[in-house]
Amino acid sequence: MKAQDGVYIDGAWRPAKGPDLIDVVNPADEQVIARVSAGTAEDVDAAVRAARAALPGWAATPPAVRAERLVALRDGLLARKDEIAETVTAELGSPLAFSQAVHASVPIAVAGTFAELAATHAFEEKVGNSTVLHEPVGVVAAITPWNYPLHQIVAKVAPALAAGCTVVLKPAEDTPLTAQLFAEAVHEAGVPAGVFNLVTGLGPVAGQALAEHPDVDLVSFTGSTAVGMRIGALAGGAVKRVALELGGKSANVILPSADLARAVNVGVANVMSNSGQTCSAWTRMLVHTAQYDEAVELARTAAAKYGDRIGPLVNAGQRERVRGYIDQGVAEGARLVAGGGESPHEKGYFVSPTVFADVTEDMTIAQEEIFGPVLSIIRYEDEDDALRIANGTVYGLAGAVWAGDEAEAVAFARRMDTGQVDINGGRFNPLAPFGGYKQSGVGRELGSHGLAEYLQTKSFQF
Numbered sequence: 001m002k003a004q005d006g007v008y009i010d011g012a013w014r015p016a017k018g019p020d021l022i023d024v025v026n027p028a029d030e031q032v033i034a035r036v037s038a039g040t041a042e043d044v045d046a047a048v049r050a051a052r053a054a055l056p057g058w059a060a061t062p063p064a065v066r067a068e069r070l071v072a073l074r075d076g077l078l079a080r081k082d083e084i085a086e087t088v089t090a091e092l093g094s095p096l097a098f099s100q101a102v103h104a105s106v107p108i109a110v111a112g113t114f115a116e117l118a119a120t121h122a123f124e125e126k127v128g129n130s131t132v133l134h135e136p137v138g139v140v141a142a143i144t145p146w147n148y149p150l151h152q153i154v155a156k157v158a159p160a161l162a163a164g165c166t167v168v169l170k171p172a173e174d175t176p177l178t179a180q181l182f183a184e185a186v187h188e189a190g191v192p193a194g195v196f197n198l199v200t201g202l203g204p205v206a207g208q209a210l211a212e213h214p215d216v217d218l219v220s221f222t223g224s225t226a227v228g229m230r231i232g233a234l235a236g237g238a239v240k241r242v243a244l245e246l247g248g249k250s251a252n253v254i255l256p257s258a259d260l261a262r263a264v265n266v267g268v269a270n271v272m273s274n275s276g277q278t279c280s281a282w283t284r285m286l287v288h289t290a291q292y293d294e295a296v297e298l299a300r301t302a303a304a305k306y307g308d309r310i311g312p313l314v315n316a317g318q319r320e321r322v323r324g325y326i327d328q329g330v331a332e333g334a335r336l337v338a339g340g341g342e343s344p345h346e347k348g349y350f351v352s353p354t355v356f357a358d359v360t361e362d363m364t365i366a367q368e369e370i371f372g373p374v375l376s377i378i379r380y381e382d383e384d385d386a387l388r389i390a391n392g393t394v395y396g397l398a399g400a401v402w403a404g405d406e407a408e409a410v411a412f413a414r415r416m417d418t419g420q421v422d423i424n425g426g427r428f429n430p431l432a433p434f435g436g437y438k439q440s441g442v443g444r445e446l447g448s449h450g451l452a453e454y455l456q457t458k459s460f461q462f
């Protein structure tokens, strides 16, 4: 697989300061497909300096011109759509059709939304006797995970550039090749040198150096709650802005009036998609006791259909983690009705689509994020019981409600402690704010709310 040599700083690829390389492994066959530089604290420092030096010029660039560069970036990504999909498939392992339809297409659409927002946002407004300016927050450290490699990057870098910020990106070590393709597209889009910089590397080395760099104004992090807490503490200690998109354990609440078969089938597809490596996946399905057995049977059948269509998990460690949760589910008394820890293939980090019934809310598999293709079906007695269970984790990222009547579903969804809820299978909206309640995070991404994270206000009184 094609890989760039070095890191992208101040508009050019240059050798990293240290000799270390990171192996990029195809999780479907366990072969090393490329090697990329493991950036050091010195590389991070050089990237932050470049971003700082480029900030005044980019911040002063008219929003309409920034919008033009974002249109060019969107077009550049579009031109590379097939290469992006193939690269994501090679380093993340997701089936090519899913890489094309989701991993490549969604971020291209998102880049387009920020091009439009850059052109249309009111960067200056009148409030009574004041003029309020919306100014860029400054140098942004963007730290991203591997699960949606390009989406996570675009969801940070595109609004940052639209706002007039400059960026240093540290992508996940498992998926650096997609990040390199993104950097090439930024370069070709004519974004000035230093406005965007890429340092590949290890989280505890390059990521940590970036998060604690004194010349970074905002750390925007997506990843695990454990690392997010550390980054939040670091940022708090330095009175630095921070945005955290963390884990989830979302509830799919099926009310008795719902179309049960549809709700279960869409719910299973939601969990199995991307091999369960989706922070907003509805990994807890809540079903009324009267419909419980029927729902379990429907879920079992639906999961079986995914058998060999599902991709692997991203790496061996992640597979072992997921297997550990499956073993724990069995040990704590949940009933395995589909899948299990065994791999359906000889090579690769695969885990079969797995469904647990008779899961109770106190079990580990009902409380902790598994990040694999594992669904837990939980029984509830009445609506209040369902609400208590739905809200009964430390997370609050997403969720779903199904009911015969939309208003009934909405009434339930209003009481959920979570950042977004899909009503009767509502579609993804790239302009709707995305982010968590509780330990799922701080801040919002996408659309105008996502843009606002990269702006700060200054008021003039007259």
Ligand code: NAD
Pocket (backbone or CB within 6 Å): 143, 144, 145, 146, 147, 148, 170, 171, 172, 173, 201, 202, 203, 204, 206, 207, 208, 209, 211, 222, 223, 224, 225, 227, 228, 230, 231, 244, 245, 246, 247, 248, 278, 279, 369, 371, 397, 436, 440, 441
């Ligand atoms: P992770 O926290 O291990 O890594 C995320 C990023 O942080 C990577 O780039 C990594 O290199 C870096 N990192 C690791 N240690 C660091 C440190 N000490 N300092 C600075 N950076 C460091 O998470 P992961 O395993 O890559 O991703 C899975 C997690 O991400 C799941 O918990 C998932 O729910 C979460 N996630 C959340 C969202 C969301 O929008 N809320 C989206 C996707 C993934």
